[in-house]
Amino acid sequence: MFTPSSPLPPAPLQPLHFDWLQAAGVQAAILRLDLVDPLITGNKWFKLKHHLAAAERAGARGVISLGGAHSNHLHALAAAGKRFGFATVGLVRGHAVETPTVLDLQAFGMELHWLGYAGYRARHDADFWVPWRERYPHLLPVPEGGGGLNGAVGCAEIVEQARSQLGNLRWGDYDAWWLACGTGTTLAGLVLAEAGQHEVIGAMAVPEGHGVEGNVEDILASFASKLAPTGAASLSKSSTVAQRDQQPLNATLPASCKPQGYRLLDASRGGFAKTDAALLDFIARHGAESGIPLEPLYTGKALLALHEEVISGRIANGTRLIFLHTGGLQGKRTFESAREYR
Numbered sequence: 001m002f003t004p005s006s007p008l009p010p011a012p013l014q015p016l017h018f019d020w021l022q023a024a025g026v027q028a029a030i031l032r033l034d035l036v037d038p039l040i041t042g043n044k045w046f047k048l049k050h051h052l053a054a055a056e057r058a059g060a061r062g063v064i065s066l067g068g069a070h071s072n073h074l075h076a077l078a079a080a081g082k083r084f085g086f087a088t089v090g091l092v093r094g095h096a097v098e099t100p101t102v103l104d105l106q107a108f109g110m111e112l113h114w115l116g117y118a119g120y121r122a123r124h125d126a127d128f129w130v131p132w133r134e135r136y137p138h139l140l141p142v143p144e145g146g147g148g149l150n151g152a153v154g155c156a157e158i159v160e161q162a163r164s165q166l167g168n169l170r171w172g173d174y175d176a177w178w179l180a181c182g183t184g185t186t187l188a189g190l191v192l193a194e195a196g197q198h199e200v201i202g203a204m205a206v207p208e209g210h211g212v213e214g215n216v217e218d219i220l221a222s223f224a225s226k227l228a229p230t231g232a233a234s235l236s237k238s239s240t241v242a243q244r245d246q247q248p249l250n251a252t253l254p255a256s257c258k259p260q261g262y263r264l265l266d267a268s269r270g271g272f273a274k275t276d277a278a279l280l281d282f283i284a285r286h287g288a289e290s291g292i293p294l295e296p297l298y299t300g301k302a303l304l305a306l307h308e309e310v311i312s313g314r315i316a317n318g319t320r321l322i323f324l325h326t327g328g329l330q331g332k333r334t335f336e337s338a339r340e341y342r
């Protein structure tokens, strides 16, 4: 049993009232994914959902994945493992440190292996997973951040959560999404679900050229290729957990989905996890004014990037935006040492 028997509660869609939005005639609402669960929070449940379903289908006993010493992904995965009773192993960047996140991972029962920095950089090598698969043949490897097509297909469900609540705002429709990107998986899910109906704007928490562009393209291309008839994959009982997961994803998205309708902009402010006084001040003021908790690596940077676009007049009067709160508040506990995040 890898997943809850009933779905997590829907994220509330709440109006955002900031004077700079009002002055520009821009309406915005925030989809509070940070409120869906105290631990499996933000975009994490959506990203993990199909990975966990794949693990269950493959008869795995658990999941092995990667992240940093403040990783929101490992935190949610370890919490899910503890709650639903499956094994979790975390391959962690760097050398052993006791961050609040790491202490939680251990308390949730995740087995940790510290890979160092060079060891962690090798995660993209073709043979990276070989020794881990040999060591943990009954665990399903899940990519960093719960990414890939499985992650994106889960995130596609976010769109319906917002659409079903438009009436509460007295909105007949909306123009675009605005969200933070780390790997681009969440954005790719929204793009797939929107199929070009509404633009999806990704505020990158990493600088341009750090992989988001390629990840999004890969996911969209992979989705397109999985729709092509491949013949049913027959799953041999003797195959490994990872091989058994290679069956075509039974995608829940319409076949008409076309990869289009998104734009990426650099919101990293000089680098992933780099913070500065203007950002921290913006977050503190906007958090206090709205009552919405913000963290400085993803949602805070995305909101500041939106603010910059709005005050510079690049968003037309009358635009209606849905801003996504992707969670990550657990990581806020140690953002002073923010370079280690993710």
Ligand SMILES: Cc1ncc(COP(=O)(O)O)c(C=O)c1O
Residues within 6 Å of the ligand: 042, 043, 072, 073, 145, 180, 181, 182, 183, 184, 185, 186, 187, 298, 299, 326, 327, 328, 329
């Ligand atoms: C809190 C939070 N928000 C946003 C993101 C970005 O999501 P994605 O990697 O799907 O672009 C992440 C993870 O990378 C995250 O932890």
